[in-house]
Amino acid sequence: MVDSGEYGCGQSMSSLQPFTDCPPNAAFIDAYFAGSDGTPAKIANAFCIFEKYAGDIMWRHTEISIPYEVITEVSSDVTLVVRIVSTVGNYDYVIDWEFKPSGSIKIGAGTYTHTDQIKEDIFGTLLADNTIGVYHDHFFTYYLDLDIDGEVNSLVKSNLETVKVKDDNIRRKSRWTVVSETAKTEADARINLGLKPSEILVVNPNRRTKQEVMILLLFGVPGRDRDIEKKDIVLWYMMGFHHVPSQEDFPVMPTLNGGFELRPTNFFQSNPVLKTKSPKPLHRPNCTFQH
Ligand SMILES: [Cu+2]
Structure with missing residues (x-):
């Protein structure tokens, strides 16, 4: 544990x-x-x-x-x-x-x-x-050995990114949006928390609720560089x-x-x-x- x-x-x-x-x-x-x-x-x-x-x-x-x-x-x-x-x-x-x-x-x-x-x-x-x-x-x-509705899970980083508003008629200069990326390998999934705003999710891409995929938020720091997409993944949180x-x-x-x-x-x-x-x-x- x-x-x-x-x-x-x-x-x-x-x-x-x-x-x-x-x-x-x-x-x-x-x-x-x-x-x-x-x-x-x-x-x-x-x-x-x-x-x-x-x-x-x-x-x-x-x-x-x-x-x-x-x-x-x-x-x-x-x-x-x-x-x-x-x-x-x-x-x-x-x-x-x-x-x-x-x-x-x-x-x-x-x-x-x-x-x-x-x-x-x-x-x-x-x-x-x-x-x-x-x-x-x-x-x-x-x-953390999470199985989100089964063993076939992926790790997704939902990064909060700033988007510049180009329309001069709008006084607001920027807004933020969420850009999600699925980690393909362990190296992709390495995260140093706090360096940029993001939510870290473990998802089961094969299971869907009415609106969305089933996901669970968490933070993790994996090790070597094996394939981790749609696998029985574990996370190490330090x-x-x-x-x-x-x-x-x-x-x-x-x-x-x-x-x-x-x-x-x-x-x-x-x-x-x-x-x-x-x-x-x-x-x-x-x-x-x-x-
Ligand atoms: Cu001490």
Whole structure:
């Protein structure tokens, strides 16, 4: 699933602490992996799964065009989170996969460390007496094996391009449009995100919804130069943090978060969450708690 540094996150998973690593409504699952001699090793409470409501809005609309009437509809955003923590060296990494009713999958990674890593080095920040936080990077590599309605998929870059307006009678000088190109080989599909505005899609060119092809937005960085058009493709998404340690990171740092999101794009015929009900407020009876 995920590698961090030269380590696989799976074998480095830590047992999650109920109520603190995960909320009270979480369910826990143990994990097993094959040890170096083949014997199964158990990690208790390695995964937690929970419904998350963080007070966000999933969608809302205020209709003001009807005379003498204002209609407001709001739906709260309740998602399903699968979480692990991997302990690699002196860092604890929190890896979340968050599944939204809209079909989006949000992938998040957070890092925590205490400052045992400190070495004497001028490439760092003096955090406390005799303690330097060395400048460094964190890289997370996600292997994404997407099958959009089957295995025959292609990668499409939808580039947002500026078009000059040539008509002098129009005061507007430019507009933007979307120019799509299907990646034929792995070299075509290499993308350095952020250099130019584009949406990256994995499509099944053989399947169509009423209006459009089925596509899913995502970002990726593949390797060699094989043919990838209409193939069972996988994507490697690499996410990096530069970490310039600060005094607030001493003796243990607050979370540093990063992430990305996979979104359905023309996969559904219409917004799939319109019928989703918001959760009802939960009134717990007063209760006393004895230590
Ligand atoms: Cu760091």
